[in-house]
Every structure is written in structure tokens, then in C-alpha cells.
Amino acid sequence: MITEQGCLARREALWQRIPAEFDTALITARPHLMYLAGFEASATVFNSQESAASLILTREGDAVLVADNAQEPFSRAAFVTERVEPLWYRCVEAAPHRGQLLGQTTAEWLRSRSKSGLAIEFSHTPWLMLAGMTSGPSPLRLHDLDADLRALRKSKHPDEQAQIRECLRVAGEAVAAARRDVRPGMTGLDLYRLVLRVASEVAGRPVHVYGDFVSGPGAEAGGGPASNRSVQSGDLVLLDYSVVINGYRGDFCTTFVCGGTPTSRQREMHAACMAALESARTLLQPGRTGRDVYAACRAPLESAGLGNHFPHHAGHGIGLGHPEPPYLVPESDERLEVGDVVTLEPGLYIPGVGGMRFEHNYIVTQEGPEQISHHSLSLDN
Amino acid sequence: MITEQGCLARREALWQRIPAEFDTALITARPHLMYLAGFEASATVFNSQESAASLILTREGDAVLVADNAQEPFSRAAFVTERVEPLWYRCVEAAPHRGQLLGQTTAEWLRSRSKSGLAIEFSHTPWLMLAGMTSGPSPLRLHDLDADLRALRKSKHPDEQAQIRECLRVAGEAVAAARRDVRPGMTGLDLYRLVLRVASEVAGRPVHVYGDFVSGPGAEAGGGPASNRSVQSGDLVLLDYSVVINGYRGDFCTTFVCGGTPTSRQREMHAACMAALESARTLLQPGRTGRDVYAACRAPLESAGLGNHFPHHAGHGIGLGHPEPPYLVPESDERLEVGDVVTLEPGLYIPGVGGMRFEHNYIVTQEGPEQISHHSLSLDN
Numbered sequence: 001m002i003t004e005q006g007c008l009a010r011r012e013a014l015w016q017r018i019p020a021e022f023d024t025a026l027i028t029a030r031p032h033l034m035y036l037a038g039f040e041a042s043a044t045v046f047n048s049q050e051s052a053a054s055l056i057l058t059r060e061g062d063a064v065l066v067a068d069n070a071q072e073p074f075s076r077a078a079f080v081t082e083r084v085e086p087l088w089y090r091c092v093e094a095a096p097h098r099g100q101l102l103g104q105t106t107a108e109w110l111r112s113r114s115k116s117g118l119a120i121e122f123s124h125t126p127w128l129m130l131a132g133m134t135s136g137p138s139p140l141r142l143h144d145l146d147a148d149l150r151a152l153r154k155s156k157h158p159d160e161q162a163q164i165r166e167c168l169r170v171a172g173e174a175v176a177a178a179r180r181d182v183r184p185g186m187t188g189l190d191l192y193r194l195v196l197r198v199a200s201e202v203a204g205r206p207v208h209v210y211g212d213f214v215s216g217p218g219a220e221a222g223g224g225p226a227s228n229r230s231v232q233s234g235d236l237v238l239l240d241y242s243v244v245i246n247g248y249r250g251d252f253c254t255t256f257v258c259g260g261t262p263t264s265r266q267r268e269m270h271a272a273c274m275a276a277l278e279s280a281r282t283l284l285q286p287g288r289t290g291r292d293v294y295a296a297c298r299a300p301l302e303s304a305g306l307g308n309h310f311p312h313h314a315g316h317g318i319g320l321g322h323p324e325p326p327y328l329v330p331e332s333d334e335r336l337e338v339g340d341v342v343t344l345e346p347g348l349y350i351p352g353v354g355g356m357r358f359e360h361n362y363i364v365t366q367e368g369p370e371q372i373s374h375h376s377l378s379l380d381n
Numbered sequence: 382m383i384t385e386q387g388c389l390a391r392r393e394a395l396w397q398r399i400p401a402e403f404d405t406a407l408i409t410a411r412p413h414l415m416y417l418a419g420f421e422a423s424a425t426v427f428n429s430q431e432s433a434a435s436l437i438l439t440r441e442g443d444a445v446l447v448a449d450n451a452q453e454p455f456s457r458a459a460f461v462t463e464r465v466e467p468l469w470y471r472c473v474e475a476a477p478h479r480g481q482l483l484g485q486t487t488a489e490w491l492r493s494r495s496k497s498g499l500a501i502e503f504s505h506t507p508w509l510m511l512a513g514m515t516s517g518p519s520p521l522r523l524h525d526l527d528a529d530l531r532a533l534r535k536s537k538h539p540d541e542q543a544q545i546r547e548c549l550r551v552a553g554e555a556v557a558a559a560r561r562d563v564r565p566g567m568t569g570l571d572l573y574r575l576v577l578r579v580a581s582e583v584a585g586r587p588v589h590v591y592g593d594f595v596s597g598p599g600a601e602a603g604g605g606p607a608s609n610r611s612v613q614s615g616d617l618v619l620l621d622y623s624v625v626i627n628g629y630r631g632d633f634c635t636t637f638v639c640g641g642t643p644t645s646r647q648r649e650m651h652a653a654c655m656a657a658l659e660s661a662r663t664l665l666q667p668g669r670t671g672r673d674v675y676a677a678c679r680a681p682l683e684s685a686g687l688g689n690h691f692p693h694h695a696g697h698g699i700g701l702g703h704p705e706p707p708y709l710v711p712e713s714d715e716r717l718e719v720g721d722v723v724t725l726e727p728g729l730y731i732p733g734v735g736g737m738r739f740e741h742n743y744i745v746t747q748e749g750p751e752q753i754s755h756h757s758l759s760l761d762n
Contacts, residue, residue, distance in 0.1 A: 029480075031431070042606065043589070043591060044573075044590070044591040044592075044606060044607070045591060045592070045606050046591065046592060046593070046604075046621075046703065048591070049591070049702055049703040050412070050701075050702045050703075050705075089704070089708075091692070091693045091694040091710055092710055092711055092712055093708075093710060093712045093713065094671060094706065094707070094708035094710060094712075094713040094714075094715050095704065095708055097504065097527055097528070097531055099410075099502075099504030099505055099527065100503070100504045100527050102504070103503065103504045120508060121480075121507075122481070122484065122507070122508050122509040122512070123478065123480030123481045123483070123484045123507055123509045124480055124507050124508075125507060125508045126502075126503070126504055126505050126506060126507065126508075127501060127503050127505075127506045127507075127508060127511060127523075128503040128504045130508060131503070134516070135515070135516055135520075139516075142508075146478055146480065146481050147478070150478050189581060189582070189585070189586070189587075192425075192581070192587060193577075193578045193581055193582070196574075196577065196578075197574045197577075197578065200570060200573070200574055201570070201574070204570070204609060205570070205606075205607075206570075206573060206606075206607060208424070209425070210424060210425040210426060210427065210429070210430070211425075211426070211427060212427070223427075225423065225425060225426050225586075225587075226425070226586075226587060228585060240427075290475060311472070312472045313472040320431075321430055321431045322427065322430040322431075323470070323476065324431075325475065326475070327470075327474075327475035327476055329472055329473055329474060329475060330473055331473055331474045331475075332474065332475040333475075334475050
């Protein structure tokens with residue numbers, strides 16, 4: 001779903017942030033190979049195990065993908081101007097060290113391309129790719145891309161928004177199936193598998209799913225990984241998960257009663273959460289701060305006398321990472337901008353009464369928030 | 382299943398390879414954090430997204446794990462002498478760049494620890510972790526651990542062998558379920574989901590599964606990812622997959638007919654593959670080369686006049702990577718040693734007749750090969 005047009009626009013935006021004296025950029029972190037070139041080696045095939053790749057960009061518009069021969073199906077699909085495919089393995093000779101091969105091949109190309117200065121991801125670029133280039137009589141100057149990429153990733157391009165919508169569509173069908181099929185006696189792992197099965201069916205390909213799959217005491221504790229704990233009749237079931245496709249994900253939570261009806265106290269909690277969600281939603285406007293949104297989310301919970309049971313963020317940005325900017329927390333001055341994709345997720349956890357969290361995802365537009373997740377937030381099932 | 386004793390033994394073996402003038406080692410690649418400290422942040426929880434960690438080892442025996450506060454459940458389980466947990470996110474302030482925080486924290490610790498010289502993974506260690514340490518009047522000298530770790534990983538320690546056996550037990554129950562439940566009309570994705578479901582049930586936790594899930598023309602082509610192609614009655618179904626637990630995996634293939642009986646030509650192919658497997662198995666002895674094993678695997682296929690239909694390796698090493706040394710290919714002089722865990726996987730692919738591959742895994746011992754996978758290799762289902 002990530003498009004060539006999107007990749008070109010993001011490369012252009014990246015060059016606008018890099019000081020003019022730097023002529024070459026090196027990208028190595030996996031999410032950024034998708035972000036800038038639509039490249040990802042699927043994690044569910046043999047040839048991707050311990051694989052990596054690198055992307056060399058020039059200010060003139062070259063985009064050179066370095067990925068060994070075993071990643072060919074994925075590099076062919078990437079949006080680049082040139083491909084370098086060092087021979088790693090062809091079932092004839094013993095394969096060399098895969099990371100060494102990538103690092104050495106990349107370093108050779110960099111030496112032939114970079115004349116003035118090189119932009120790299122300081123927190124990720126492997127030492128080997130810069131071997132011999134940063135010392136000696138005329139060392140190459142380096143620019144750190146970490147902050148640039150983090151800033152660029154915040155506001156999503158149209159192809160990224162479309163990809164996140166697709167992740168949410170898949171996740172939504174899976175939670176509808178979970179609501180339909182959940183029964184007392186099912187474990188958290190059963191629910192995880194059910195979601196994973198439906199999500200891969202709907203997506204038509206293997207997908208990665210992570211998150212909280214809990215019930216009863218697990219919901220009171222606010223979440224946790226899938227386990228062998230069985231759902232009891234009358235339990236609150238809390239499902240908060242993401243489906244990852246092409247590196248992107250939505251984020252997605254609902255809570256409901258399995259095999260029973262909510263207590264009146266649970267209904268009060270639910271009503272307060274719905275009010276918090278709506279209050280925060282109206283603040284999803286360009287220019288508003290994370291602090292503003294958090295306060296708007298918290299206010300209805302305080303009014304209901306439940307503020308002390310809301311221990312976490314009001315939400316955060318989503319996309320290639322999770323959580324990522326903007327952070328909707330009490331002390332954040334980050335400002336919302338058009339294109340930000342955020343989740344809101346008020347929750348309340350009261351010992352002896354129950355734990356619940358409700359979440360929708362939104363795109364910040366000039367006209368206000370557009371809700372892009374559509375699952376049920378009903379406490380009744 | 383990875384034990385403290387195993388980690389200590391592997392750290393000791395690593396120090397024996399590092400020249401005496403280097404007093405500190407830095408480990409950053411994810412498989413090596415498991416290998417040397419039993420650390421891995423689960424991919425199925427929220428806090429692991431875009432996470433990383435580093436391990437600082439000293440020749441005196443210190444093992445310092447640097448992993449941010451959001452990875453606490455996993456760092457608590459690691460076998461280290463000290464933990465450094467920089468504060469990344471606590472739902473109050475906007476979180477900083479996660480990789481930058483790790484890199485800067487690690488660099489600070491390295492500066493306080495490394496006096497004489499630092500061993501790093503040249504192909505992996507991020508530039509930021511060495512910032513300011515390798516230039517200037519008294520630059521720190523560096524030793525490359527890539528080759529050391531590759532060599533060490535080849536022969537597996539007892540805890541690693543136990544982990545791989547567990548992966549194979551889980552994979553074996555999943556393939557038994559696939560044989561039992563496969564029906565004409567099921568797609569490759571159905572089979573992938575079936576395997577994933579049973580594997581996570583048997584393992585009692587989410588697991589990662591990758592490999593080939595194909596039938597009919599896909600089997601003739603030698604494999605491929607799970608797709609929406611439906612199994613036809615009489616098709617050969619080829620399942621070749623790995624289940625990954627704690628970073629380790631077995632490797633595992635079988636082929637069978639769905640909804641019919643094999644043709645006589647298919648039975649000939651099967652018999653030749655069985656002979657190839659047995660012939661190669663007897664060569665799994667310490668001191669034998671990859672070339673020897675490949676030749677032994679190929680000979681029975683040649684004798685049956687089918688050598689031209691065997692296009693790939695006879696097998697390879699498995700463990701934290703896939704494939705990894707030793708490579709059982711025509712031009713490899715790598716030698717088998719006690720503790721190597723290898724797979725043998727003869728296969729034949731004949732247009733218009735069918736494609737099949739059969740695989741078992743073995744530990745090389747002083748007394749010969751021990752077969753550690755136990756799934757059925759019958760062509761009849």
C-alpha cells in the first residue's frame with residue numbers, strides 16, 4: 001500500500017532537512033527502508049532470517065538499495081533507481097557472514113558516492129559501513145538523521161494513512177470475531193490465536209499481532225500478554241492489539257463482559273470512559289498540545305470521581321512505531337499537526353470492580369479529527 | 382530454556398577468542414543478547430516495538446545489560462550482573478528517541494568501563510555507541526567480534542540443544558495436526574494458520590512461524606510463502622517451516638499427498654529422497670566436510686537418474702540463524718564438529734510429476750548423528 005509517489009515525497013522532505021553540504025544519506029533501520037523505499041523482507045519466509053539491507057540516497061535523486069541475492073523478491077518490489085545485490089548464498093559455496101557482506105558492500109558504494117558529507121542514523125548505522133571514512137587526513141563529515149526522521153514520521157502521508165486504515169480494517173474484523181466467539185473457558189492465548197487467524201484471513205497474508213489479551217484480574221491490572229488464564233463467566237475481557245502490515249499498525253482497544261451483564265458500577269466506569277474519549281476527541285486539532293488533549297481526557301474522569309483510577313496516557317501517535325510522537329500525556333508540549341495519526345485510549349482500573357479501556361484512532365485534519373477505527377466500544381456483548 | 386550456566390560458558394568461550402589487550406566487549410545484535418545473556422523482549426507485547434538493548438561484558442566477568450524501563454519484564458529475566466534501565470517512557474513526559482537513549486546510555490557506560498580496547502560487532506554496533514571514543518589523541522582500539530560469534534555459534538551448548546529440541550517438538554505436533562486436518566480446498570494460508578495455532582497451543586505462548594506452505598505447482602517450484610492457492614485433490618503438499626522460541630528454531634520439512642494416492646513415479650522420487658537422507662545421515666560425523674555430506678546426499682539421487690532434479694543444498698546448520706554454518710553444499714570445506722545442529726533436506730522437483738522435500742534435524746555427537754526431529758516422512762496421508 002506504500003506507494004512510489006509517497007516514497008519520493010518523503011525522500012524530498014528528508015533532503016530539505018539535511019544541511020546543503022551533505023550530498024549522501026545512508027538509511028539502515030528497517031522501518032525507514034519501508035518509509036523511504038517500500039522495502040521489507042517478509043518475516044515469514046526463509047530468506048529473511050537475520051537479513052538486513054541498506055539504502056543510499058543522493059541529493060540528485062539516486063536511491064540505491066543494497067540487499068543480498070536471497071532478498072530478491074522484496075528488493076524487486078522496492079521503489080529505487082538502482083539495486084545492488086551482493087551474492088550471499090546460492091546453495092553452492094558456504095555463505096559468508098551476512099551482516100559483514102552487507103556492511104562491506106555498502107561501505108564500498110558509499111566511498112564511491114559520498115564526496116562532501118554523509119547523513120546517517122547515528123543510533124542505528126552499523127560501524128562497519130563507515131569503516132575508514134571518518135578518520136585520516138580528510139575524514140568525511142557526518143550528519144545525524146535520527147531527529148530528522150523522527151520529526152518527519154509524525155505527520156503521515158496519504159499512502160501511510162491508507163496503510164494504517166487497512167491495518168484497522170483487518171483488526172476490526174478480528175475483534176468482531178472475538179466478540180462473537182468468546183466463551184467462558186477460553187484462554188487469553190485462545191483469543192490471541194482467534195485474532196491472529198481472522199486477521200491473516202482478512203489481510204490475505206500472514207500478519208504480526210501484538211498487544212494485551214486479558215480478562216478478569218488481567219483487565220484490572222491494565223493488560224498483559226496472552227496467557228493460559230481462562231475467561232470466567234461475567235469477566236471483563238480487555239483486548240488491546242495492533243495488526244502490523246508493511247511495518248505499519250493501528251492501535252485498538254475494547255472491553256466487554258463475557259457471559260454476563262456489566263454491574264452498575266462497571267456501567268458508570270464505561271460512561272466516564274466514553275465521556276473522556278469524546279472530550280479528548282474534540283481537542284484533536286492542529287496546534288493543540290499533548291498536554292491539552294490529556295487534560296481534556298482526564299477531566300470527565302475527575303468529574304465522575306474516578307481520576308485516581310486513570311494511571312496512563314490519554315493516547316499517542318502510531319504508524320511505523322508504537323508508541324511514537326505525539327505523546328498525549330500531562331507534561332508534553334508537542335503540538336498536533338495535520339496528518340498526525342493518533343490513538344485515544346482512556347481506561348479505568350478499580351480493584352474489585354474491574355478494569356476497562358476503550359480506544360479509537362484518528363487522523364488530525366484541518367477540519368478536525370477523522371475517526372478511522374470503527375469497532376464496537378459496547379460493554380455488553 | 383536458555384540457562385545461566387550456558388550464558389556463562391558462552392561468555393567465557395568468547396573471552397578466550399578476544400586478544401588479551403581488549404578488556405571490554407559490547408554486544409548489540411538481538412540473537413547475541415539471547416546467546417550471551419538470555420535476553421529477548423517479546424515481539425508480541427506493546428513495549429517491544431522498536432526496542433533494542435545492549436550488553437557490556439568485561440574480562441573480569443561483569444555483564445551489564447542496558448535496556449530501557451519499558452523492557453523491564455525481560456531484563457529482569459536476563460542472566461547479568463548489573464542492569465541499567467534508562468527512563469524512556471512512563472506516560473508522563475513525551476518519550477525521547479528510543480534508539481538515541483540506548484546509544485547515549487551505552488556510550489556513557491562504555492567510557493566508564495573500557496580502558497584498553499573494545500570488542501564490538503562491526504556489522505551491527507551502532508555508530509552512536511562509539512561516539513567520541515575512536516578518534517582524538519588516544520583513540521580506543523577496536524576488535525571485531527563478527528567472526529568470533531559466528532564461529533562460536535556453530536557448535537551448540539546443551540541448553541541451546543534443549544531449546545532446539547523444544548522447537549522441534551512443537552513443530553512436530555503442528556505438522557501432525559496438519560496431516561490430520563488437511564483437506565482439498567484448504568489454502569496455503571489455512572495451513573499456515575493451522576500450524577501457527579497448534580504450535581502456539583503446544584508451546585503455551587505466542588511463537589513465530591516462517592517457511593514454505595505450498596501445494597501442487599508450488600511444490601514443483603520448490604516452495605514459497607503461504608498464499609490463497611487451494612489444495613487440489615491428489616496434490617503434493619509441501620510444508621517446510623520453523624517454529625522460533627527464544628530466538629532458536631529447528632527446520633523441518635515433509636511432503637504428502639492430499640486426497641489421493643501417490644503416483645508410481647512420485648513413489649520412486651520419495652524412495653530416492655529417503656535413500657539420500659540416509660546416505661547423508663551416515664556422514665554426519667565430526668571432521669567430515671560440508672562437501673562430503675552433500676556428495677553423500679546427491680549420490681543416491683544420481684543413481685536413480687534424478688540428480689538433475691536436485692537443485693539445492695543437502696542441508697545446513699540451524700540455531701539462532703537460518704541457514705547458518707555449516708553449509709552442506711558442493712563447495713564447502715567447513716568441517717562438522719561435536720555439537721553442530723544440522724538439517725538434511727534432500728528434495729526433487731520434476732515438472733508434470735511433482736515436487737517434494739524431506740527433512741530431519743540432527744545433533745553431531747562423538748558417537749555419530751542423533752536425530753532430534755521425529756515427524757512422519759510418509760508420502761501417503
